Amino acid sequence: MSKKPDYSVPALERGLDVLEVLASQRRPLTLTELAQHSDHTANGLFRITDCLVKRGYLQRDPASGAFRLSLRLFELAHTHSPVDELLRAARQPMEDLVARLGESCHLSLLEAGELVIVAQTLANRRVRLSIEVGSRVPAGQTASGRLLLAHLDDAARDAWTRSQAKDGPVPTAGELGRLRAEGYCAAYEDTVRGVADVAVLVGDPEVGGLAALTVASLSPGNPEAFTKRALPVLRTTALEITKQSGLRGGPDARA
Secondary structure, three states, rough: OOHHHHHHHHHHHHHHHHHHHHHHEEEOHHHHHHHHHHOOOOOHHHHHHHHHHHOOEEEOOOOOOOEEEOHHHHHHHHHOHHHHHHHHHHHHHHHHHHHHHHEEEEEEEEOOEEEEEEEOOOOOOOOOOOOOOOOEEEEHHHHHHHHHHHOOOOOHHHHHHHHHHHOOOOOHHHHHHHHHHHHHEEEEEOOOOEEEEEEEEEEEEEOOOEEEEEEEOOOOOOOOOOOOOHHHHHHHHHHHHHHHOOOOOOOOHHH
16 A cells, blocks of 8 residues: 655644644743744744744734734634635535434524524425524524533623523523533424424534534434434534534534
């Protein structure tokens, strides 16, 4: 078997290492500190950091000599809609999911305390479940919404809870904590009689940009058995969407 050619670009890799180290440390670092947090020497990083400063990706403190990230990466990331990128990444994996499970699925986001449906892929059957893309539903009333609420930070979750208190019961802290630990939410007859929903997380909770991938069955038979069958496929699909979106880490593919 022939060995694959090595197309590595050492200088580019060192530059990316610098950006990733500064992003992970979240504080200015000197050349010596950058070297300590990477596999490179301070001398080896000198030209790299100089180039990144000239291109506007880094800023250097004139007094301490420490480097920090500029807003350049933020500007580049926002030249296109993150939702557009998520939809592009999700299209084929969602089609594959539907082909494997024979059930419709949809993708949703939290916005202003509500669950917004941003994409769906319909099952190829005469009778199938469909939910309108763009529709909004109370987050606490759906499996997808509760899963996303469980992954909000404490301040955002508390603010949502206060805003919804007048509209009826909201998920308890204990329930949200369990969902966060389990990484999925399964529900039966949440909003529609006879429908079972299973939702998993798309994205990396440490990075943000989270979405929920949900499969819904009109005739689940035994809801627990349906969850057990659907969950591994959902997790694998969510992991693929996360990778295709360019996020690192993210939900795992536990069976």
